[in-house]
Amino acid sequence: MIKPRSTQSPPTLTLKRPTGTPMNETGSPHRAAADWSIARRGDSITDFLTDGSIVRLCAALDEITPARFHLLDADGMEVVPAQSPDDPEPWTVRPIRDLPDGEDVIRAPILLGDRPIGAFVVVPDGSVPTGKRCLLRVVGEQLASLSAEFCTEASQMRTRIRELEALFRLSALLTTQADTIDQILRTALALSLDVLGLDAGSIVLFPEDARGIREAVPEVDSEAEVVTRASINLSERWLSSTLPLSAGRVFDRLVLEGHTLAIPDLLTDPRVLAPERCEREGLRSFLSAALMHREQPIGVIRVYGRDVRTFSVEDQRLLRSIGEQAAVAVAQSRLIETEQREREMERQVQLASAVQRRMMPRDLPEIPGLDVAARSEPSRRLGGDLYDLFEFTGGSLAMVIGDVVGKGLPAALLMSAVRAGLRAHAASTDTLERLVSRVNNDLCRDSLPNEFTTLWVGAVDPATRVLTYCPAGHEPPLLIRPARPREPLTRHDVSSLCIGGLVIGINPDEPYKTMKIDLRPGDVLVAYTDGVTDARNFQNEKWGWDRLADAAVGALNQHPEAGASMVLDSILWSLRRFVGLSPQVDDETLIVLRVLPE
Known part of the structure; x- marks a missing residue:
């Protein structure tokens, strides 16, 4: 029988009589042990022998024909039946003895493709007539051809085995x-x-x-x-x-x-x-x-x-x-690796989002005569809107709202820089125009020309109820002031404060001016970012300024004594009903101030 077996380094076929072969410890000729890991191509007939049947066939032919049949391996060694049952294989190799030369000796190479891997050598007896010599040649050549066919099939199977095992080992990397x-x-x-x-x-x-x-x-x-x-x-x-x-x-x-x-x-x-x-x-x-x-x-x-x-x-x-x-x-x-980087980035964004939330005022200032509420809902984990509420010069209530260009992490970083600058300069500045100018200079120095921020800063003196404000390219807040006491409010009772000033971060020499307005008891001021008015529903309709005004008026008509927090909640509820399940596309920030009655 022939099937794939062990491999050896490629030898060169020769029919010269060798002087010997390496021996193992038992005295038997040495050969490589079977290795099914990934077998290379067979280079000798011995790489394909299993039970020694082809070797025994040669011995049987010796008995029934007037000739001696020898099977040689690629090294020119003779392959013969094992001499002892203790041998590891049913066949062994040995130097060939007394192989004559001459035209009478029939040599039939066993070819694997174009490579000789062994040979059948037939030595006829001297008394064999010419006709039978031709028959012996046919037998030898047919044995070689049949062996070559078996070896070729076995070699192809071995090739497929090594291909499959190689691909199996490599595909294991995928898991x-x-x-x-x-x-x-x-x-x-x-x-x-x-x-x-x-x-x-x-x-x-x-x-x-x-x-x-x-x-x-x-x-x-x-x-x-x-x-x-x-x-x-x-x-x-x-x-x-x-x-x-x-x-x-x-x-x-x-x-x-x-x-x-x-x-x-x-x-x-x-x-x-x-x-x-x-x-x-x-x-x-x-x-x-x-x-x-x-x-x-x-x-x-x-x-x-x-x-x-x-x-x-x-x-x-x-x-x-x-x-x-x-x-x-x-x-x-x-x-x-990309997923790991994204998970790490998500973790960093979560940490940054937590830091950003902590930067928003957690405890709003309590100023006598004033009620204030604020909320910001970013469209992403990190937002570009900013708001702040703190005590300013003379115990006034400072209100800040702004919108940084862009979204996500860059906008959040820029927003943090603007807020930090506002807080830092507010401690050493006594007027709003100087405060905004200094923050503008910082932003122009430390940012690119396309990194700017809209800003609105106002300060209410609780003693005089005078609102001083400095606009810098931001949407003007709404002022709701009842024209007729005890009558329902209408949109005619809603007005916008003045617009003015260039966004900060563009021109370091931009002059910023302040404006003033006297507030009255019952007045409601609503400051917002464009994410509120630009919100859209499934019909792609904007919520807009009119609906914002109607929402604030509706809240006050339904609850005339509503505080700032109730008004803010009512505005956001109206916004959510309008938008429905449409995704939020921009940050939404609101500040509501109500002047309390005397």
Whole structure:
């Protein structure tokens, strides 16, 4: 019987009579132990023998024919039945004895493809007539042909086994989330060298943002943009060179187009850019395949042999399969790394959001005669709206509301800087125009021209009820003042404060001016950001200034003595009913101030 067996280093077939063979400790000829891990191709008939039936057939033919049948292995050793039942195999090898030379000796080589892996040698007796000698030749050649057929089938099965096992070992990486890209690629490279019987190699990756072959492999004689992520048995001089193996990187383009590149001898291929470099490194044969994932180039696997070698179709198919599996593993590893970065970013955003919430005033100032409420609801975890309430010069109540350009983390950082500047300068400034001007100077100095902020700052003196305010490009607050006591409010009772001033962060020399208005008992002031009035429903209608005014008026008509917090809640409830389930697209911030009756 013949089936795949152990492997040895490739010998050279010879029919010369050998002088001996290595012996093991038991005195039997030494041979490699069976290894089913990933078997390389068989190079001798002994790599395919199992129960010794073909050896016994030779012995039987010796008995029934007028000739001696000898089975030789690739080293020219004779394969004979085992002499002792204690031998590990039912057959053994020994130096052939008394093999005559001459035309009468029939030699029938056993070929695996074009490689001889053994031979049948038939030595007829001297009395055999010519006709029977021809018959013996046919028998010997048929035995060799039949053995070659079995060995070929066994070799093909062995090839498929090593391919499947290699791919199984590599596909296991896809389920190992702990492996980094470098670990995956080094394992894939070592596996390729092992199963193909090659000596050196590397795997290079293209930039992750490369889209298409042209971006991944420009037609230049430089590989400066590629990164070698795995290498085995290549010198630092070879790896550090940016010179590609082929002129214009034609080899890489070929494999990315779907070809598997096989070069028997790098020193004679005219496409090789610097053959002397390959000779200095000791590289002769070359095999390369692409790492592609979803039609996007990821990299290239390159493996080398120290000797000239013609690669089989099976070799090329195996490397291409390994490249495909490695590409999937790299893509998955990159996805895992991206998810880890996103989780870490989400954690950082959560921490930043908590810090931002702590920066908002938790305890509102209690000023006699004034009732105030405020709320901010960011559209994302981090918002760009700001508000603040604190005591200002002379015990007045300072109110600040603003809107930083943009959204998300950049807007949140800018908002924090503006709020910190307001608090810092408020302690040493006695007027609102100076306060806004200093914050504007800070922002112009520390930010880009497209990083600006709308701002409205007001201060109410509780003794005189005078509201002094300084607008800087922000929406003017609403003032609700009953025109006729004890009568329901209408929209005619709602007005906007004056607009003025340029947004801060644009012009450091911008002059900011303050305005004043006398507040009366029962007045309600509503300051807001554009996220409130710009909110939209499913019909894409804006909530707008009119609906904001109607919501505030409706709250006061329903509860004439409502405090600032109740008015604010009622406005937000009206806004939510209008928007419905439409997503919030901008930060929404409100400050409501009510002047209490005397």
